[in-house]
Amino acid sequence: MSVFKVFDIAGSGMSAQMLRLNTVASNLANAETMASTPEAVYRARHPVFKSVLNEMEMAGNQGLATVKVQGIVESDTAAVPHYMPGHPLANQEGYVYSPGINAIEEMADMISASRSYQNNVEVLSTSKELLLRTLQLGR
Amino acid sequence: MPINFDKALGVHDNALLLFERRNQLLAENITNADTPNYKARDIDFDSVLRGQQSGQLAMTATRKGHISSSTNTIDQHIDYRVPTQSSADGNSVDVQQEKAAFAENAVRYQTTVAILSRRFSGLTNAFKGE
Numbered sequence: 001m002s003v004f005k006v007f008d009i010a011g012s013g014m015s016a017q018m019l020r021l022n023t024v025a026s027n028l029a030n031a032e033t034m035a036s037t038p039e040a041v042y043r044a045r046h047p048v049f050k051s052v053l054n055e056m057e058m059a060g061n062q063g064l065a066t067v068k069v070q071g072i073v074e075s076d077t078a079a080v081p082h083y084m085p086g087h088p089l090a091n092q093e094g095y096v097y098s099p100g101i102n103a104i105e106e107m108a109d110m111i112s113a114s115r116s117y118q119n120n121v122e123v124l125s126t127s128k129e130l131l132l133r134t135l136q137l138g139r
Numbered sequence: 140m141p142i143n144f145d146k147a148l149g150v151h152d153n154a155l156l157l158f159e160r161r162n163q164l165l166a167e168n169i170t171n172a173d174t175p176n177y178k179a180r181d182i183d184f185d186s187v188l189r190g191q192q193s194g195q196l197a198m199t200a201t202r203k204g205h206i207s208s209s210t211n212t213i214d215q216h217i218d219y220r221v222p223t224q225s226s227a228d229g230n231s232v233d234v235q236q237e238k239a240a241f242a243e244n245a246v247r248y249q250t251t252v253a254i255l256s257r258r259f260s261g262l263t264n265a266f267k268g269e
Contacts, residue, residue, distance in 0.1 A: 003159060006166045013170030020173075049174040051167075065167040067174050116173055119234060123166045126245050130162065133252050134155070138259035 005064050006127045012052075012066035013120040019069050020047050020113040024106050031101040036089045038079040042099045044106075045072050077101070147262055150191075151255050157187060158248040160213045165241040168220075168232050176229040179220040179237065187216045 023045045030042040050070035077100035085094035161182045171177040222231035 006163045009163065009166045009170050017173075049171075051171045051174045051177045064163065065171055065177070067171050112173070116234075119169050119172065119238065122238075123169050123241065126241065127162060127166065130159075130245060130248050130252075133249060137252060137256055138263075139256075 003131060007124065009064055009066050010120045010124040010127070012068065014117055014124075016047070016049055016067045016069055017113045017117040017120065021110065021117070023047055023072065024110045024113065027101050027106050028103065028110075030099060031103060031106075032098060034082075034087065034089050034096040034098055035079070036091045036096060038081070038097050041079040041097045043074040044077065044099065044101050045074055046109075047072050148255065148258055151251050151258070153191075154251045155248065155255065157182065157184075157213055158244055158251060161244050162241070162248065164217065165237055165244060168237045169234065169241065172230070172232045172234045172237070174230060177232065178230075179222070179232045180217050181220050181240070182213060183216045183218055187213060190216070 027044045033042045035041040048070045049067050051065045052068050053065050079097040080100050081095045081097050083094055084090055084096050087096045089096050164180055164182060168179045168181075220231060220236075223233055223236070
């Protein structure tokens with residue numbers, strides 16, 4: 001039924017933003033994960049969003065645009081070498097590599113994701129309120 | 140005098156449909172605020188109203204294969220928003236603007252529900268005749 005579509009829309013937004021928050025958490029948690037080669041180092045992950053027009057509905061021109069995560073891309077930031085001969089993972093030359101994760105960038109991303117999530121929650125609760133009011137019509 | 144529900148409710152039942160559709164559109168805009176290349180859409184209220192008042196010329200489906208043309212559906216008046224700022228990823232959603240429009244639309248919806256509610260209680264009073 002068409003009135004309940006708004007829940008699908010806001011719900012898809014919430015799950016997409018939640019995935020974005022998860023990738024931020026993963027990136028921050030692995031910011032100091034060392035590796036002995038630059039190839040083996042953890043790479044920052046970021047989701048790519050895509051809006052999905054529901055084609056089943058397009059016939060009636062009522063396509064609803066939900067959002068989905070098209071894929072997760074790994075960043076190609078170069079690994080940062082550290083000279084730490086005492087480190088258990090150090091290679092022959094005494095270097096370990098850490099992922100070049102920018103904590104500030106990740107924090108900004110986190111704030112943006114949580115704000116977007118809040119917006120979706122607000123849409124959801126307002127729409128729910130409106131529908132409940134309509135249910136009370138004529139009482 | 141027979142009671143006609145269409146007359147009793149006036150424009151308000153149609154208005155409720157319009158606000159419900161706009162609510163959905165604005166929800167789409169807010170949800171896709173971070174989607175690259177998404178363009179914000181909205182309903183042009185003025186053109187909906189003008190369409191209602193002028194009663195545009197309708198085409199008649201005279202054969203089976205003809206596509207029926209509804210003259211003034213709400214979806215005809217959906218248009219892309221003119222972005223206030225350009226963005227690098229091609230997204231034209233201004234979340235603040237969308238949120239304000241969403242709140243405004245919700246209040247309009249509630250007003251219409253309140254009016255309809257009054258209309259119904261008026262009708263109930265008339266039926267009872269107390």
